[in-house]
Amino acid sequence: MDCKPQELLIFTIARMLEGIDHVAVGVSSPIPGSAALLQRSLSEGKTQVTVLNSRNLQTLNDGAGELFDRAAQGRIGAFFLSGGQIDGHANINLVGIGDYPRHHVRWSGSFGSAMLYYLVPRVILFREEHTRRTLVDQVDFISAPGTSPPEIHRPGGPYALVTGRCVFMFDRKKAHFRLTSIHPGHSLDEVHENTGFAFDLADNIVETPLPDAPTLALLRGPIAQEIADPYPAFAHQVFGV
Amino acid sequence: MDCKPQELLIFTIARMLEGIDHVAVGVSSPIPGSAALLQRSLSEGKTQVTVLNSRNLQTLNDGAGELFDRAAQGRIGAFFLSGGQIDGHANINLVGIGDYPRHHVRWSGSFGSAMLYYLVPRVILFREEHTRRTLVDQVDFISAPGTSPPEIHRPGGPYALVTGRCVFMFDRKKAHFRLTSIHPGHSLDEVHENTGFAFDLADNIVETPLPDAPTLALLRGPIAQEIADPYPAFAHQVFGV
Amino acid sequence: MPEISVRELANRIPDGAKVAIPPSRSGVALAATCALIDRKARNLHLIAIPTSGIQADMLIGAGCVSVMECAGVTLDEHGQAGRFVETVKAGSITLRDSTCPALVSGLQAGEKGIPFMPMRGLIGSDLLKHRPDYKVIDNPMSDDPDPIVLLPAITPDIALFHAPLADRHGNVWIGNMRELMTMAHAARQTFVTVEEITDTDLMRDELRAPATIPALYITAIAHARAGSWPLGLQGCHDPDNEELARYAAASRDAESFAGWLARTQKRVTV
Amino acid sequence: MPEISVRELANRIPDGAKVAIPPSRSGVALAATCALIDRKARNLHLIAIPTSGIQADMLIGAGCVSVMECAGVTLDEHGQAGRFVETVKAGSITLRDSTCPALVSGLQAGEKGIPFMPMRGLIGSDLLKHRPDYKVIDNPMSDDPDPIVLLPAITPDIALFHAPLADRHGNVWIGNMRELMTMAHAARQTFVTVEEITDTDLMRDELRAPATIPALYITAIAHARAGSWPLGLQGCHDPDNEELARYAAASRDAESFAGWLARTQKRVTV
Secondary structure, three states: OOOOHHHHHHHHHHHOOOOOOEEEEOOOOHHHHHHHHHHHHHOOOOOEEEEOOOOOOOOOOOOOOHHHHHHHOOOOOEEEEOOOEEEOOOOEEOOEEOOOOOOOEEOOOOOOHHHHHHHOOEEEEEEOOOOOOOEEOOOOOOOEOOOOOOOOOOOOOEEEEEEOOEEEEEEOOOOEEEEEEEOOOOOHHHHHHHOOOOOEEEEEEEEOOOOOHHHHHHHHHHHHHHHOOOOHHHHHHHHOO | OOOOHHHHHHHHHHHOOOOOOEEEEOOOOHHHHHHHHHHHHHOOOOOEEEEOOOOOOOOOOOOOOHHHHHHHOOOOOEEEEOOOEEEOOOOEEOOEEOOOOOOOEEOOOOOOHHHHHHHOOEEEEEEOOOOOOOEEOOOOOOOEOOOOOOOOOOOOOEEEEEEOOEEEEEEOOOOEEEEEEEOOOOOHHHHHHHOOOOOEEEEEEEEOOOOOHHHHHHHHHHHHHHHOOOOHHHHHHHHOO | OOEEOHHHHHHOOOOOOEEEEOOOOOOOOHHHHHHHHHOOOOOEEEEEOOOEOHHHHHHHHOOOEEEEEEOOEEOHHHOEOHHHHHHHHHOOOEEEEOOHHHHHHHHHHHHHOOOEEEEOOOOOOHHHHOOOOOEEEEOOOOOOOOEEEEEEOOOOOEEEEEEEEEEOOOOEEOOOOOHHHHHHHHOOEEEEEEEEEEOOOHHHOOOOHHHEEOHHHOOEEEEOOOOOOOOOEOOOEOOOHHHHHHHHHHOOOHHHHHHHHHHHHHHOOO | OOEEOHHHHHHOOOOOOEEEEOOOOOOOOHHHHHHHHHOOOOOEEEEEOOOEOHHHHHHHHOOOEEEEEEOOEEOHHHOEOHHHHHHHHHOOOEEEEOOHHHHHHHHHHHHHOOOEEEEOOOOOOHHHHOOOOOEEEEOOOOOOOOEEEEEEOOOOOEEEEEEEEEEOOOOEEOOOOOHHHHHHHHOOEEEEEEEEEEOOOHHHOOOOHHHEEOHHHOOEEEEOOOOOOOOOEOOOEOOOHHHHHHHHHHOOOHHHHHHHHHHHHHHOOO
């Protein structure tokens, strides 16, 4: 069975959610959302999932603050963030390029990152575009820092960075990424060439594993239907539903 | 028409609520509650009333904190407090007599007084029993103080003290009560004899005015019906409804 | 959703737990309270949000409570809470007196996972003198001196209450009793008794969903019809004022209280 | 309850007002927004609770806004908010960038009448560097060093939103959009457009009352069917995604935006 790049990413992220009680998925996150739903199914419902702005995949009913309260209560085990820029210390920039506030490129804004990145134990950074434009040596604006000094209350932070080319795991003590797997069809040279920050190499860099046939069938069947609730266009484009 | 003592108290308190947009009435307050409803009627609805623990006279639906939030938002113009002891500086004691915590007399507790007394502009103290036991020189425990130093944020505080014998107005600058009216059938000597704190005398101490016949009819008719919602036993006992 | 018996629910509230309980008008789990007394619960730290009545009085009278945190314990129109008053006077429980909005704000801080919440008032009150955990700071937002009280977050081990309706997924409908939502959010575990259990998914019911606590916050539910008797439950049943008056009379001394309790334990199915 | 026209409602929001607006999924008053643009409102200080989309973009594009306080402005799946981005890059509005929970917490402080609310996070972010009104203190509840951010209370002059249903008394039913309740509590005045007005008293309707904003908090209501078009309204109508895509395309330059606005102003009855 031929596995699409999006399917590989979904499977890769889903494997990072093992053992998590409750995963929350923010806006504009169809691939992480699919991954969370896949993990929910693989765990037979042990992993609970909340997908923002869905009809049937969310349980928030106490206003715009409830998601953040849940994170602060320690009820959210994993969350996803991205960045217009992400740097080698896992700092993320959702604001713009150039000098604040008159950036020459301006994005939407920092949303919940400047709180969730600190409080959710396992934050998975996801950015499909893996170029020197997105993965930079130093972000122009820190929406949320990758690490904090020890006196800062920070039970959470970055766990991994998943891109269209590879997977980096994050070492919080060293504040450094470590390349652990490269997606099929991509190479270490290509990763080096397209990454603007320095990173470590795992002792044993593997090819990112593909989902097996039953998992792929699960993904293309029930999960595709579920993700069509918040992301109909994505479900149509990737899974044809 | 013969005016009952409770009716006089209701009318007396109602007159103190003139011009108030929103009056809140706490628990165990049938006479202040009746006064608020009378003023609502006399003002043709300009004075709004919230009576805690009623079915139809309250509009709280955001939890146990909403009343206090409203007070802090400046939405409540008048409120009522009482005290097991009230002293000459308008300090109130809702906790007990003797040394805390092993009082020899213990009451229910301070409820919302330690916040509402500071924030509601016109707090009317009401204690029907006017004796040296209730009106004391100094309370044994300050549930909430009558006045605060100037650096304390305190837009609210005591306005008057209404008892079964008389009306005292409170002078916040002097932190002192001033006797302004004595109820029919009571005397200045009697007030002196039964008051445990020193107080000033108004230049012109009057007899507390009785309600006129239409007001009394209003009270015994529609207001009696309304107060039977939160206080059925009181409405039955005083108004026979 | 684990649906359990009232007895099992009481068994899962351990001795020494910090238990948040609602005011007398907001879904008091009295059948579960009887079961707690029956299982001889000990050293409970009760936190009234923000006041209590017969529930705290019963638990105190039965020797289940070591710490009582509240803005008031009263039997309302039925008078004083006799066991509370006697026990406080005897000094045999630790009392943490406060004021209603401080308990609510502390719980909201717990809900928000923040260490404290500021509140106006309290300064100059003897309540503050006896609460070393309440701190006074100078408001950092003000240019002028502006002392303000900070209340520590309240994070109950357990929230315990009675509600009108739950569904098979474990969602609980609370109507207007919004404080129950805050309690469930702030507590580590939430145990609920309910009048009824429905097959409808309450979170998908447009009219009930906004007043429904999502199953995520609920640890377990027990079915207990009239589970707040003799107190009432908004929209379900009125208080049994005759029984409450009998309780108020009985609570005045230990012996009458014991008699009332024995009769009631027999009557309340757990 | 004063029931007024959408035009009159817009007239009562003065130039320079601090106006709180909800996120794109929660009752955005777009008919009223058109009326605001039509009356040439100026120098509005918009506070998104906590993000905005087409509403802020339209008001910014039409020159109505001088200060924008938000955690993000986006047209979601339709892409960037073109007028917002261009105006920020041109430096012609004052931007107060923040993060979602900070805006919600600030509003909750406004609701509670307290001067500030603490929040975890933010320290080490450049957001904090550009917000001198956010203060860092050492947590007074902690024995160890524990820096924490204090957010000043947000007290909007006006809350503006669209809801499914109001009654003749001025009570407004908001369903699951609870942030609208907080907005109404915190704001000095609250203006609401609604899909429908009912003769039933919503506060006496057991099922709707828990999700109803009491009339006490509502300044005025205007009837505006499809008043959030082209955005949707939970339980009432879906977003008009084709029109939103047209808007997203138009918002990329000033001229197309002006064209879209002219067409829309004609279509939206105010």
